[in-house]
Amino acid sequence: MSRNSELMARREAAVARGVNNAHPIFIAHAENAELWDADGKRYVDFAGGVAVLNTGHRHPKVMAAVAEQLTHFTHTSFQVTPYESYVALAERLNAIAPVEGPAKTVFFTTGAEAVENAVKIARAATGRSGVITFSGGYHGRTMLTMAMTGKVLPYKRKFGPLPAEIFHVPFPHAPFGVTVEDSFRAIEMLFRADIEPSRVAAIVLEPVQGEGGFIQAPTELLQGLRALCDLHVILLVVDEVQTGFGRTGKMFGVEHSGVKPDMITISKSLAGGFPLSAVVGRAAVIDAAEPGGLGGTFSGSPIACAAALAVLDVIAEEKLIDRANVIGAAMKTRLEAIARRNDTVPIAGIRGPGAMVGFDIVKTRGSDEPDPETTKKVLTAAREQGLVLLSCGMFANTIRLLVPLTVSDAVLADGLTILESALAA
Structure with a gap:
C-alpha cells in the first residue's frame, strides 16, 4: 500500500x-x-x-520573519496585551486600501470571520439589518456567511434554517443570460417586494467571483452599486478574500473599476500561508463598533502579522x-x-x-x-x-x-x- x-x-x-x-x-x-x-x-x-x-x-523572507517572531513570543491576545506588529500591519494596509479618506483596520483569523465582522460593523454604523449579496458569490461557511453565499451545493444543504435579512440578486454573466441591467432591476424589485432601502445596511460582493466561476464584476455594475449605495446611505463592502494582494494584476481587485468601497475584507494571501484576515475601511465606519465588540482570542496572531508584513515587502520588491x-x-x-x-x-x-x-x-x-x-x-x-x-x-x-x-x-x-x-x- x-x-x-x-x-x-x-x-x-x-x-x-x-x-x-x-x-x-x-x-x-x-x-x-x-x-x-x-x-x-x-x-x-x-x-x-x-x-x-x-x-x-x-517564501524565504516570510519564513525568516516568522522565525524571528518565534524568538520573542507566539501569543498574548492583542485584546489583553497588544504588540507592535498588529499596529504596523494596520498602518500599512490603511495606506494602500482603496477607500475614501482615512482608513482603519481590524484583524481576525479567517475570511469568513472578516466578512461576518464587516456585516457587524455595517449594522453598527447604519443601525440597519439587511444585507444584499449576489448569486454565485462565496463568503464563507459560518451560519451568516453561508446565508450570504449564493450557492446551495455543497455549502447550504442540510444546514437550514439560515439567518434572516439576507437577500440575493443575480450576478451579471452573459452565458447565464444575466446583464448588468437585469441585476439592477432585481435590486429595484427587491426594494419593492422584500426590503426597503432604508433597512439595508450593506451590499456585499466579490470583484471577481471565486467559487462562483472566476466571473469579473463589470465596471458598470460596481459604479452603479456605488451610486446606489450613496443614494440610499448603504455601505458597499467588497470581499477581496480571494482577489487581494496582486492576484488580479492590481493590489486589490476592485481597483480595476476605480470604485472606492466603504470596507474591504481580506485574508488568504495576506499572510503567506498563515491564518490571518482583516476588515479595512473608512475610519468613521470601522469605529462604529464599540470597544469589545470586535476581536477574538487568536485574531491578529503575532506570527501571522509578522508573516504579512514580509508578504507586503515581497509583493513590492519582487x-x-x-x-x-x-x-x-x-x-x-x-x-x-x-x-x-x-x-x-x-x-x-x-x-x-x-x-x-x-x-x-x-x-x-x-x-x-x-x-x-x-x-x-x-x-x-x-x-x-x-x-x-x-x-x-x-x-x-x-x-x-x-x-x-x-x-x-x-x-x-x-x-x-x-x-x-x-x-x-
Whole structure:
C-alpha cells in the first residue's frame, strides 16, 4: 500500500466526512510553486492553497520573519496585551486600501470571520439589518456567511434554517443570460417586494467571483452599486478574500473599476500561508463598533502579522503585481491555442484579470453547455501527470488557475504543458 493510500484510510476513519478533499494525496513538502506528496511524487501547484500562496510556499523572507517572531513570543491576545506588529500591519494596509479618506483596520483569523465582522460593523454604523449579496458569490461557511453565499451545493444543504435579512440578486454573466441591467432591476424589485432601502445596511460582493466561476464584476455594475449605495446611505463592502494582494494584476481587485468601497475584507494571501484576515475601511465606519465588540482570542496572531508584513515587502520588491499580468497573459495565450485544437476537451470562456484565470469545460465546441463530469476527469488526469488543479462555478465546470505569483517561467510552462495534456487525454 502506498503512503498516500495508508494516510487516506486513516483520514476516512478519523476525520469528519463533511470535510472534503479535492485530491487524494498527502503533501509532505512544498517549495514555491511545487509540491511533493507522501510517496515522493512531484506536482506543479496551480491551486495555491485556494489563492493563499501568491508569494509561494515557504517564501524565504516570510519564513525568516516568522522565525524571528518565534524568538520573542507566539501569543498574548492583542485584546489583553497588544504588540507592535498588529499596529504596523494596520498602518500599512490603511495606506494602500482603496477607500475614501482615512482608513482603519481590524484583524481576525479567517475570511469568513472578516466578512461576518464587516456585516457587524455595517449594522453598527447604519443601525440597519439587511444585507444584499449576489448569486454565485462565496463568503464563507459560518451560519451568516453561508446565508450570504449564493450557492446551495455543497455549502447550504442540510444546514437550514439560515439567518434572516439576507437577500440575493443575480450576478451579471452573459452565458447565464444575466446583464448588468437585469441585476439592477432585481435590486429595484427587491426594494419593492422584500426590503426597503432604508433597512439595508450593506451590499456585499466579490470583484471577481471565486467559487462562483472566476466571473469579473463589470465596471458598470460596481459604479452603479456605488451610486446606489450613496443614494440610499448603504455601505458597499467588497470581499477581496480571494482577489487581494496582486492576484488580479492590481493590489486589490476592485481597483480595476476605480470604485472606492466603504470596507474591504481580506485574508488568504495576506499572510503567506498563515491564518490571518482583516476588515479595512473608512475610519468613521470601522469605529462604529464599540470597544469589545470586535476581536477574538487568536485574531491578529503575532506570527501571522509578522508573516504579512514580509508578504507586503515581497509583493513590492519582487514586483508581483506586474508578474501577475505576465503570468495571466501566458496562461490565456496557451489556453486560446488549446481551444483551437480539435483533439482536446472543448473549452470556452477563457477569462479573468491578471493571474486569476479560469475557463469552462463544455459539452460541444462553441456552446456554453457545462460538462461537470468531464471536468472531474480533467482534474484527475492532470493530477496523475503531476499538476494540482481546482474546479469551481455554479455548474462545477470551471477550472481555475491560482499558481503562485512567484512561479518560475520553467515551472509555469511545465504546468501548462501538463494542463494541455490533461485536456487532450
